[in-house]
Amino acid sequence: MSEILVKDKDVVIPGQTLATGMDYLPANGTLREEEKIISSQVGLVNLNGRLIKVIPLTGPYIPKKDDVVIGKVVDITLNGWRLDIGCAYHANISLRDGVEEFVERGSDLSQYYNYGDYVMAKITNISSSKLIDLTIKGHGLRKLTEGQVMKITPSKVPRVIGKQGSMISLIKEKTNTKILVGQNGWVWISGQDPEKEIKAMNAIKIVNEESQTDGLTDKIDKYLGGKNDIQKKKQ
Amino acid sequence: MTYKRKNNRKYDELRPMEAKVGVIKRADGSAMFKIGGTTAIAAVYGPRELYPGHLQNPQKGVLRCNYNMLAFSGSGDRVRPGPSRRSKEISLVTENALNPALILDKFDNSVIDVFIEMTNTDAGTRCAGITAASLALADAGIPMKDLVAAVSVGKIKDALVVDLDYDEDSYEEGVDLPVAMMVNSEKITLVQMDGLIKKEEVIQAIKNVKKALKKVHKVQVNALKEKYAK
Numbered sequence: 001m002s003e004i005l006v007k008d009k010d011v012v013i014p015g016q017t018l019a020t021g022m023d024y025l026p027a028n029g030t031l032r033e034e035e036k037i038i039s040s041q042v043g044l045v046n047l048n049g050r051l052i053k054v055i056p057l058t059g060p061y062i063p064k065k066d067d068v069v070i071g072k073v074v075d076i077t078l079n080g081w082r083l084d085i086g087c088a089y090h091a092n093i094s095l096r097d098g099v100e101e102f103v104e105r106g107s108d109l110s111q112y113y114n115y116g117d118y119v120m121a122k123i124t125n126i127s128s129s130k131l132i133d134l135t136i137k138g139h140g141l142r143k144l145t146e147g148q149v150m151k152i153t154p155s156k157v158p159r160v161i162g163k164q165g166s167m168i169s170l171i172k173e174k175t176n177t178k179i180l181v182g183q184n185g186w187v188w189i190s191g192q193d194p195e196k197e198i199k200a201m202n203a204i205k206i207v208n209e210e211s212q213t214d215g216l217t218d219k220i221d222k223y224l225g226g227k228n229d230i231q232k233k234k235q
Numbered sequence: 236m237t238y239k240r241k242n243n244r245k246y247d248e249l250r251p252m253e254a255k256v257g258v259i260k261r262a263d264g265s266a267m268f269k270i271g272g273t274t275a276i277a278a279v280y281g282p283r284e285l286y287p288g289h290l291q292n293p294q295k296g297v298l299r300c301n302y303n304m305l306a307f308s309g310s311g312d313r314v315r316p317g318p319s320r321r322s323k324e325i326s327l328v329t330e331n332a333l334n335p336a337l338i339l340d341k342f343d344n345s346v347i348d349v350f351i352e353m354t355n356t357d358a359g360t361r362c363a364g365i366t367a368a369s370l371a372l373a374d375a376g377i378p379m380k381d382l383v384a385a386v387s388v389g390k391i392k393d394a395l396v397v398d399l400d401y402d403e404d405s406y407e408e409g410v411d412l413p414v415a416m417m418v419n420s421e422k423i424t425l426v427q428m429d430g431l432i433k434k435e436e437v438i439q440a441i442k443n444v445k446k447a448l449k450k451v452h453k454v455q456v457n458a459l460k461e462k463y464a465k
Contacts, residue, residue, distance in 0.1 A: 011464035013456055014373050015381035015419045031338075033380065033420065040338060040378040042463050057463050059376020060263070060282055062341060088282040088296075088345035129293070130344060155376075213465070 008047045011057070011212075012039040018052050029054030043155075044212060057212070061087045061154040061184040063132055065123055068141070070149065070182035071134065073117045076109050083119065083134065086151065086184045091132035093121060098136055118144040118188060120180055140180075147178070147190025150201055152208040154185035159211040160204055167207060167217055174224035175200040199224065238392040241400065249386065249398045249447055254367075254458035256374045264375025266458065268367035270386075270451075271400060272310075272357030277367035278350045279375040285346035296342030300329040300349045302364055308356045310401065325361045332365050332385065332415040332425035338378040347377060358404035358411075359387045365415050365425065370455055374462070383424060384451040385415035388444040390432055395440050397447040412437070414444045418452040421445065 002021025006012060018030060019037045026032045029041045030052055039045075043054040063069075063085065071083030071091055080094040095103055099112050113119060120141050121134040136142065152160060160181055161168050172179050177191030177200045187204055191197040203220050210216060240246070250271025259265035262278035269275075285291050302325040306316045329351065339347070349371065351364040362385035369383040389399045390410040396403065404411050410430030416423045423441070432440075 011460060013382070013459045013463075014379045015417070017419070029378075031380065038380065038419070040380065041376060042373055042459060056376055058264070058374060059378075088284060088342055090284070210465075 004047070004052070006045045008045060009212075010045045011043070012045055012054060013042050014038075014040055018045065018054075023050065024052050025050050027051045027053040029056055056155040058153055059155055061085070063087055063089070063091075063123055063126055063184070065126055067123045067183040069121060069123065069134075069184040070144070070180065070186035070188055071119050071121055071184075072149075073113045073115055073119065076113075076115070081109070081113050083121070085132070085134075085182075086154075086186055089130045089132055091121075091123070091134045093119070093134045093136060097124070097134065100137075113143060118149055118186075120144055120182065120188070144180070144188050144190075147188050148197065148201075150187050150189065150204065152185045152187060152204060153211075154183065156208050156211045157181055157183055157185055159216075160187070160207050162217065167220065170217060170220060171200050171203050171224065174221075175203070179204075238394040238396070240396065241402070246394055246396045247443055247447060249450055250400065252451065252454045254370060254454045256370055256458045256462040262371075262375075264371045264373070264377070266367045266370035266374055268363050268370065268454075269355075270359060270363050270366075270398065272355055273359050273363045274353070274355040275360065275363040275367040276352045276354060277364065277371040278352075279347060279368075279371045279377070280350075281347040281375075282342040282345040282377075283348070285344065290346075291344045293343055294340065296339035296344075297346045298330050298334050298337060298339065298349065299346050300326045300333070300351065300368065302326045302329055302351045302353075302361070304353045304356060304360065308353050310357065325364070328361065328425055328427065329365055329368060333368060333372065333383055335422065335424050336369070336379045336381050336383050336417050337372065338380065341378070347372070347375075356401075358399050358401040359413070362386050362413050362415065366451060366455065370458060373459060381417035381419050381422075382452060382455050383415055384418050384448045384455060385413060385425060386444060386447050386451055387411055387413040388440045388447070390430070390436060390440070395436065395443055397443055412440055412444075414441060414448070416445065416448050418448055 002023035004019045041056045043056040046053040071085040075082035083091045125133040175196040180188040253269040255267045258267045264279035365385040410432045415425035
């Protein structure tokens with residue numbers, strides 16, 4: 001009775017029937033309507049055994065615990081900072097999660113993080129009323145001085161990073177820049193040469209726009225000068 | 236007495252349609268929907284924080300629509316800009332037409348703003364607005380059960396016609412009946428009516444409009460696939 005109506009990696013739209021019958025299970029991006037499984041988002045179908053999932057191609061960032069994100073300081077409160085992390089809710093860094101040293105009561109907190117500063121931080125807790133707590137204590141978490149921040153679609157972050165970081169390390173290597181990608185789709189780029197910085201940004205833009213095409217790593221490689229190809233030919 | 240439509244249009248024939256997704260770069264989601272001489276542009280922003288706080292809903296996100304007809308949009312007089320009694324009503328029915336399709340329980344205490352601007356109007360604006368807004372919401376990645384499509388149906392001189400233009404809409408003894416529907420599940424989310432009509436005719440009109448809405452839905456699907464399935 002049960003039947004799958006789509007193939008793996010098909011692009012589906014909201015309301016489209018993906019499968020009929022009760023043999024399949026709806027996962028993220030899908031829902032069951034009576035005997036049918038329908039898509040609830042624009043995305044790519046992912047079939048995994050009996051599970052049917054839709055990986056979104058667009059959409060807002062939904063914060064999760066343990067995500068490493070990039071945020072911008074928008075407010076300084078009595079005991080910490082409030083950050084915009086690109087979702088519907090603000091995030092908080094409390095004093096003890098923000099700085100290592102002892103901070104005297106009533107001292108000026110803007111000396112640590114000022115308005116407009118970008119910070120790489122980790123989500124430690126999300127309360128039921130959507131209060132998000134961040135920490136700066138952890139490996140690689142810090143305030144981001146210099147460089148610039150760009151925004152990409154949050155669901156495409158895994159593609160920008162690539163398998164085991166292949167894509168991001170390719171861009172880093174070719175443009176000689178430092179890049180940090182937050183799970184919220186904010187990307188920090190810093191390099192010695194501003195032109196290379198822009199080139200890295202453009203490369204990330206291409207990945208963001210053409211995320212579902214095959215052979216993207218080769219394309220980016222070519223865009224950034226394609227030294228790898230020459231080396232391969234020589235060998 | 237048979238009624239003959241402009242351009243030899245059949246009773247169940249829609250005006251030529253066109254849809255495009257992602258027309259506004261800075262919006263989170265956007266779409267344009269054109270049907271005959273009516274063009275709607277919808278932009279979605281959010282989910283974002285909602286203030287003042289008493290408007291917040293702690294159980295689910297709030298959808299806020301704003302319908303606006305631009306001053307130069309009509310074929311006659313200049314439309315007085317800014318909110319009016321009529322645009323407030325249409326904003327409200329648009330919200331009610333779109334809300335049943337959306338799944339907003341993950342966005343509690345926040346708001347999703349939809350701005351619908353009519354750049355050209357030749358009747359059927361609320362329907363074009365709903366159709367465009369549904370596309371824009373899908374483009375913004377808001378989870379939804381189904382796309383919502385809308386089109387009007389009416390009665391002119393005993394004929395049940397689909398997708399009225401301005402002359403038909405303003406026909407004195409005519410009936411105008413805009414319908415919005417979640418197309419796959421055939422659940423109707425908006426019915427309004429203006430004029431006098433028999434019960435049987437309403438039932439027949441809604442049957443006719445369901446067929447027409449399938450055509451609108453096809454245009455919506457193609458527009459989304461054009462952007463995302465390159």
